[in-house]
Amino acid sequence: MQRFTEFDFGVPWVMSFFHQDWSYEADTAAELVARRLGEGAADALSVRRDARTLLDGLPSETLEVLWTAGSQYGPSFRQTTGAEWTRTVVDVCDTWLSARAEVPPLTGADTEDGLDHRDEVVAEIESMGFLTAEVRRALVDCAHHCTPDLALRVLLRVIEYAPDASLSEEQYKRLEGLGSALHYGEFVVQNVEFLISGD
Secondary structure (H helix, E strand, C coil): CCCCCCCCCHHHHHHCCCCCCHHHCCCCHHHHHHHHCCCCHHHHHHHHHHHHHHHHHCCHHHHHHHHHHHCCCCCCCCCCCHHHHHHHHHHHHHHHHHCCCCCCCCCHHHHCCCHHHHHHHHHHHHCCCCCCHHHHHHHHHHHHHCCHHHHHHHHHHHHHHCCCCCECHHHHHHHHHHHHHCCCCHHHHHCCHHHECCC
């Protein structure tokens, strides 16, 4: 069983759009998401699935913590809330999908929630001492009230951008094992391999 892509997907993929120069690509955050959805229906479906899961499971303040930690230069929450922004992402996906005649649903590995791996995912989140307590709590809440799969993918995005982040060989191997169990493609966990410390 394989996911539809070897790379990151869903909301953590959207988080990666917000780099230092994103405003050169689009005038608004919503426009950037719409442009990046491209031609892949599975991309839009996986983003919408994640965003709906976040909206259903977490309060707005927790969503703001996750979007902020998972984006280098993310959407500003001075003029919107975490819930409003996440709903905007759902709406962008709905608009994109409604313009296509037939969109097959996600099936198989692409619907894996990782519920059997919740305790392992939470343990990995709690072991990331370089993350603030607020970010760790938001990720644990995501694992409990959304899905362990989504929490793990957001964790990988967050630690990629976290200041002073480092991973031991053992931590990285455990993350690889979880990624394999959740049918991630080759490059999802590999994005954080550069953080393995030499100690």
